[in-house]
Amino acid sequence: MNAATIDLLHRAIGDPDTQWSLGTFGAIAEFSRDRDEPVILRQSGDAVSAVTARGGIAIRHDPRNRALASESITRSGWNQRIALCLPEADGAMGARAVLTELGADGAALRASDRDSILFDLGLGAPHADFCVRIGDPDTATELRRHAGRAVFETGNPAMRLILAANPHRVFISRLGRIEVYQPIPPATGRSPEGPHTHVLPKLLKSGRTHPATEPIPGGWVPCAHLYPPHPARDGLGEARPFDPARHDAFQSDIARFGNPEFLAIKRRVQDAIAAQQPPSAMPGDRHGRAGIRIALRQLKAAGHVSPVLQSWLQDFDPAGLETEADEADLHHD
Template structure:
């Protein structure tokens, strides 16, 4: 059974995270994700409607909280330490999006975060994701013609016209879920390129084939599906994953979120409340919580821990940016 969260507490969580430039955001599924982040001094503009969020010159986030939105704070063990986030989840029976499997023209994007983008034409890339529609938007006649020529085909069809030209055309990427959207305006990096600092997207065809909504290491309670996430400032790395000096204040700030929004049974295991996991907790997630506790204790003691390659599960696959 999925328990509802206090709407006022959820709204406060979202407002506080949006006000903090140190918090990054993501919206997507396992293998396809859009990320929004901003610099502390970066100009922002509010949205012209009642959605929560903002726009910058590089991207935008627009959220529409629902009564059934459930935040889930979690930490996962990785080779160099741990990752943390607060997943924004919906019940399984409330998260479904269009599930289109071919490129489809959707018409003008009347819900664009910025008024100047609302005449741009929106195209669903047809990735057939459960809780997310991965789309692109453009007002450029050449890009529109190319995308229209690919309609009715899978976006990765080798014989289709889109894949070979998508990088050069670099339309806006617009990822949609029942709780909102993230838009990315930065150009798509070419082959061998790296994600730009700031808003960007990843599409990983190898991971998409699994049809999963989230990584197996992510402890999402049964009955919930993550649609988006907020990523508070991490204690030992910046938004782009680069190492920084350990910040105990950042660590403590997330522990407050973990105590408020985390799975109580996993939090108890991490805090050492019991040797054995509850029957509802997977052994994998229980062991991960213990490993996180151990490595955090080392950081808090001031021990130096070397950086390791492969910090993210997604890094194990070839990274195809979109």
């Protein structure tokens, strides 16, 4: 990991408006904190961490880590993220397919949790372990009786026991972990604000490590993500007045950690519109087309108004002409 990536992590962990996730397509833990929320921050030469009363995150520095900044299309806006990736072999975790006891969680972010027992849920992802941490000995004894079985197996009471116990959720990769201390919401409820987890068995069956819209290079796996403050959305995904400083900050991240071809496409569009050039042919691959649309939407969100921009939007992104708030979750596309 080079100095630029270390600097990125130090800046991000200290920014309460930056959000984080760790997991796979179909199972993810998210960490965020409020600006005025008490937090224990650590920024060292080999790790960063943040712990609140609702949850925590720790990310280790690794020289093999590759930071990849990218943007993707949503219904009427765009997402932005930075993936922290490792080569597949280096990022491999347990890939367990059944409930498995792992023992006391000696790496817990809080000393008070280190005697509690970790159970891997056995969700089978190659690059992340999805665990619950049990502090009650009776509950741990009950779960042990169902070790070796798939948690979603018909007739298996393990998940019912877990939901009743409301344990901490601990999602772990080779680059770190996210811990969630907040209660698990009921099946009919919505996730709480702040740290929380999602487990969606149907999506897990795809076997994907990330959404198809995210350009992770072949042979690499995302071991964590960070989400710098979005210029047009707040932390809950609601529309907010466009913030040029936030936009410029992430465009600097794209320039440093993104795909140069993606950035070049965006700049060609921006330069063409600045020069009042009518729509013209552009690269036709999936990510290239997305780059064109994102550049147009960002110009529109920044308040650029011109007949030329309208013509480009009409040709390349009619949906971008709409003004309705984007309903897409910023972190799940």
